[in-house]
Amino acid sequence: MPEAQAMQQHLIDPEVCIRCNTCESICPVKAITHDSRNYVVDAQKCDLCMACIAPCPTGSIDNWRTVPRARAYSVDEQLLWDELPAELGPEQLSEIGVAEAPAPAESAASARRNDTTGETAFVASSCGSSVPPWSAAHAYTNLYGPRAPLPSIRARVAGNVRVTDLGHDYDTHHLVLDFGAMPFPVLEGQSIGVLPPGTDAQGRAHHARQYSVASARNGERPGYNNLALTVKRVLQDHQGQPVRGVASNYLCDLKVGDTVEVTGPFGASFLMPNHPCSSIVMICTGTGSAPMRAMTEWRRRIRHSGKVEAGKLMLFFGARSKEELPYFGPLQNLPKDFIDINFAFSRTPGQPKRYVQDVMRERAADLGALLADPDSYFFVCGLKSMEEGVLLALRDVAQQAGLSWEVLGMALKMQGRLHLETY
Amino acid sequence: MTAINYTDKIPNNVNLSEDRTLQRALEQWQPNYLKWWADMGPDNSQNLEVYLRTAVSVDPQGWAQFGHVKMPDYRWGIFLNPAEKDRKIHFGDHLGEDAWQDVPGEYRANLRRIIVTQGDTEPASVEQQRHLGLTAPSQYDLRNLFQVNVEEGRHLWAMVYLLHKYFGRDGREEGEALLQRRSGQEDNPRILQAFNEETPDWLSFFMFTYFTDRDGKFQLCALAESSFDPLARTTKFMLTEEAHHMFVGESGISRIIARTCAAMNELKTDDVGKLRAAGVIDLPTLQRYLNFHFSVTIDLFGADESSNAATFYTTGLKGRYEEGKRSDDHMLKGGSYKVLVMQGGQLVEKEVPMLNALNEVLRDDYIKDSIGGVERWNKVIEKAGIPFRLKVPHKAFHRNIGALANIKVSPEGRVLPEAEWAAQVDQWLPSAADRAFVASLMGRVVEPGKFANWIAPPLIGINRQPADFEYVRFN
Numbered sequence A: 001m002p003e004a005q006a007m008q009q010h011l012i013d014p015e016v017c018i019r020c021n022t023c024e025s026i027c028p029v030k031a032i033t034h035d036s037r038n039y040v041v042d043a044q045k046c047d048l049c050m051a052c053i054a055p056c057p058t059g060s061i062d063n064w065r066t067v068p069r070a071r072a073y074s075v076d077e078q079l080l081w082d083e084l085p086a087e088l089g090p091e092q093l094s095e096i097g098v099a100e101a102p103a104p105a106e107s108a109a110s111a112r113r114n115d116t117t118g119e120t121a122f123v124a125s126s127c128g129s130s131v132p133p134w135s136a137a138h139a140y141t142n143l144y145g146p147r148a149p150l151p152s153i154r155a156r157v158a159g160n161v162r163v164t165d166l167g168h169d170y171d172t173h174h175l176v177l178d179f180g181a182m183p184f185p186v187l188e189g190q191s192i193g194v195l196p197p198g199t200d201a202q203g204r205a206h207h208a209r210q211y212s213v214a215s216a217r218n219g220e221r222p223g224y225n226n227l228a229l230t231v232k233r234v235l236q237d238h239q240g241q242p243v244r245g246v247a248s249n250y251l252c253d254l255k256v257g258d259t260v261e262v263t264g265p266f267g268a269s270f271l272m273p274n275h276p277c278s279s280i281v282m283i284c285t286g287t288g289s290a291p292m293r294a295m296t297e298w299r300r301r302i303r304h305s306g307k308v309e310a311g312k313l314m315l316f317f318g319a320r321s322k323e324e325l326p327y328f329g330p331l332q333n334l335p336k337d338f339i340d341i342n343f344a345f346s347r348t349p350g351q352p353k354r355y356v357q358d359v360m361r362e363r364a365a366d367l368g369a370l371l372a373d374p375d376s377y378f379f380v381c382g383l384k385s386m387e388e389g390v391l392l393a394l395r396d397v398a399q400q401a402g403l404s405w406e407v408l409g410m411a412l413k414m415q416g417r418l419h420l421e422t423y
Numbered sequence B: 001m002t003a004i005n006y007t008d009k010i011p012n013n014v015n016l017s018e019d020r021t022l023q024r025a026l027e028q029w030q031p032n033y034l035k036w037w038a039d040m041g042p043d044n045s046q047n048l049e050v051y052l053r054t055a056v057s058v059d060p061q062g063w064a065q066f067g068h069v070k071m072p073d074y075r076w077g078i079f080l081n082p083a084e085k086d087r088k089i090h091f092g093d094h095l096g097e098d099a100w101q102d103v104p105g106e107y108r109a110n111l112r113r114i115i116v117t118q119g120d121t122e123p124a125s126v127e128q129q130r131h132l133g134l135t136a137p138s139q140y141d142l143r144n145l146f147q148v149n150v151e152e153g154r155h156l157w158a159m160v161y162l163l164h165k166y167f168g169r170d171g172r173e174e175g176e177a178l179l180q181r182r183s184g185q186e187d188n189p190r191i192l193q194a195f196n197e198e199t200p201d202w203l204s205f206f207m208f209t210y211f212t213d214r215d216g217k218f219q220l221c222a223l224a225e226s227s228f229d230p231l232a233r234t235t236k237f238m239l240t241e242e243a244h245h246m247f248v249g250e251s252g253i254s255r256i257i258a259r260t261c262a263a264m265n266e267l268k269t270d271d272v273g274k275l276r277a278a279g280v281i282d283l284p285t286l287q288r289y290l291n292f293h294f295s296v297t298i299d300l301f302g303a304d305e306s307s308n309a310a311t312f313y314t315t316g317l318k319g320r321y322e323e324g325k326r327s328d329d330h331m332l333k334g335g336s337y338k339v340l341v342m343q344g345g346q347l348v349e350k351e352v353p354m355l356n357a358l359n360e361v362l363r364d365d366y367i368k369d370s371i372g373g374v375e376r377w378n379k380v381i382e383k384a385g386i387p388f389r390l391k392v393p394h395k396a397f398h399r400n401i402g403a404l405a406n407i408k409v410s411p412e413g414r415v416l417p418e419a420e421w422a423a424q425v426d427q428w429l430p431s432a433a434d435r436a437f438v439a440s441l442m443g444r445v446v447e448p449g450k451f452a453n454w455i456a457p458p459l460i461g462i463n464r465q466p467a468d469f470e471y472v473r474f475n
Helices: A022-026 A075-079 A090-095 A108-112 A246-252 A286-301 A328-332 A356-362 A364-372 A384-400 A405-414 B020-040 B105-128 B139-166 B168-180 B202-223 B229-267 B272-277 B283-299 B307-314 B354-383 B418-428 B432-441
Strands: A006-011 A032-034 A039-041 A063-068 A153-162 A172-178 A191-195 A209-212 A226-232 A259-266 A279-285 A313-319 A340-345 A376-382 A418-422 B049-054 B065-070 B336-343 B346-353
Touching: A006 A039, A022 A032, A022 B229, A039 A075, A172 A246, A191 A246, A209 A226, A209 A246, A209 A286, A226 A246, A226 A286, A279 A286, A279 A356, A279 A364, A279 A384, A286 A313, A286 A376, A286 A418, A313 A356, A313 A364, A340 A356, A356 A364, A356 A384, A364 A384, A376 A384, A384 A405, A384 A418, A405 A418, B020 B105, B020 B139, B020 B168, B049 B139, B105 B139, B105 B168, B105 B202, B105 B229, B105 B307, B139 B168, B139 B202, B139 B229, B202 B229, B202 B283, B202 B354, B229 B272, B229 B283, B229 B354, B283 B354, B283 B418, B283 B432, B307 B354, B336 B354, B346 B354
Parallel strands: A279 A313, A279 A376, A313 A340, A376 A418
Antiparallel strands: A006 A063, A032 A039, A153 A172, A153 A259, A172 A226, A191 A209, A191 A259, B049 B065, B336 B346
16 A cells, blocks of 8 residues: 555635535535635545535635645644645655655546537546445444544554565565554454654654555454555655655564554445445555455455355456566465456566556456446555546446446445545 | 426426416416516527526536526526425524414515515516626626526526415416516616616626625525525525625626736736726726625615514514524514614614614624625735725715615715715715726627636636636527
């Protein structure tokens, strides 16, 4: 997973807003508030449902900034603004720990609007669900953090192994953290925050970096109070300039027995369905495989318990090369009738580039059947740049299968069947 | 029910087809409405295709669908906010009782009067603005004008629906009369005086949508609290549309200011003559227009002491702005409120029973809200580094209704002898020369992406369309 999860923060432009209160009166989760100066969106409450976008008479509501999740602009900060802050550039983002620059934020209106071909364009991120599958288990969130009784919890490193081959410019670690007697219940798909020790260049304590949990709900080792992370050592920023990612290098260098300050758990929608007939389609790249590993492992553990009946697992996994794939070996050992695995390598010498969406299109027949099945759930995790390609592939597959993407896309979103976690 | 039935002749979300009598009555009114639109709606606009938003349902996803439509084909209809289950009356003598789904006999006359007065302003403003399209400063502004116009037309529909459904024959007659009165016509004028003034130029239009449509907002907010549930639900949906009108005003003035300030900085001058020669509207002229529209609009709230206002409140017909958010007893029997009166040549505060001062309460809420936007205009001036501030004039300035009517008070609130007023009035209210100057700037600009010299382009397009988007297709 990346060092800090980036998010698209929803903001209101104070220079355009006329303070008409339409958004506040419409917001179903009461994320919008105001004082005598500004109307603002609370990033902790906003679930990106977009209900406020169309009714806003000014367009001021349709503004987005890419920020690290842990550094979202607070309500207090926003109330003092006379204008929106500038977009953070890629350099600034990498400085504060966002390893990959997400695609520039696009407005919801541009996404909604028809383009000149008459085809509806869409913003990939607005297709994702903000609600969990109906059969998801209850997720605990924010047990440790700035708003919780304890700001963080100390975990002990119980394991740290390298999961990619030596001698390359990539280095991915499988890290096991143990919480001892302290409660830290997690579900597959949730993430945790890691607080690197020390301070940044300005002398401020480092902010938390988020990592997806890579282990199943009952522990990396079943019955133990521990969990696993997949951490890629960041040695370059996205321009290829050498930079040492603060948290990833800290984590990759930890020794067994060291302690780590952790916050979380986070996430209440990217959660797996639990009913016996539910199928799961997992689409990921690189360390985006962490939640997929967790879900796959939980399904493997309960495989013979009677809790799984007709549900299938299908995985689309992309990386530059086979050597870069974390968990490549163990994945190969899973029975074919348990999980349908599809790899896509973009830099295999002598072979054309293949991305996950290319492989998805090759498997259109099976994917189409799953899209039509209301018991199937889709999870996408990895680099932001994959999102649009993956969603366009899903749309084309759906249309080939005779399904209306308008109807299906809305159903996937409303029913918690399509989840996106990209950075 | 939130979805709107568009297969009916009259789009609606009130199951109109289940009430044949009502449906027939409204279907008879519809051609008269369309004829009124053809006669009195925007000049020379029947064939234009305008990028308008239309509601397909009253929930957030559905109510702003954009597309090019010819205005006469706009689907005017009847849209009510969803009903709130078991809604209770939350102010006045009936506090705690069930909200009325029908009109109680004893309040019939007053409710009809309230609905007719509100309804009359809607077609009136369309009539006032009907020539503005000929001098639009851009396609973007032309589109906004037309959006405002069609939505005022829909607000008329909202009120006529209530009249037809709940007031029988009287209601139908009132519905016809709403199409017969004409803004500014001597023998059959619109009910409220401010709606008989013409809107001669775009500066007046922006001031009108900022100040006078905001009066609409406050009146609608007060009616959205009404114990008569159909009125509350219809005004709630109207408020969502009303917000766009205030946006047109606030952003319009803001863009004029931005353009003027840019010219002041380019030419390094605040000389009115030089700025006017450069074709922009100087800030003192803007201040005078502001003084005029503010003072005319605060008259619309009615007399500062009013037994009608007290009756409307105690009987539960019309609440206060944000009644539901206030934490008093919602009866107001013992309370008092301070209103301004003239005494011995001085403006003094006088304590009066709260119930009788409810017009003043609403007016004061309105003033507070208006000042907010004026301060945002000042931010634009400040950002340009220019030492000038716009101010709303004193509440007693240039009033024609209530205890302050016809006394001479400066914008700062100083009571003046008649002669001093006459000597200075041209500094405070737009003079004939000001109006002639503004009129001289009004030329039509309709090439996509181009704007008249006196106004800056908007910060963002409608529905985020690009600057050169073809908002209006001329066929």
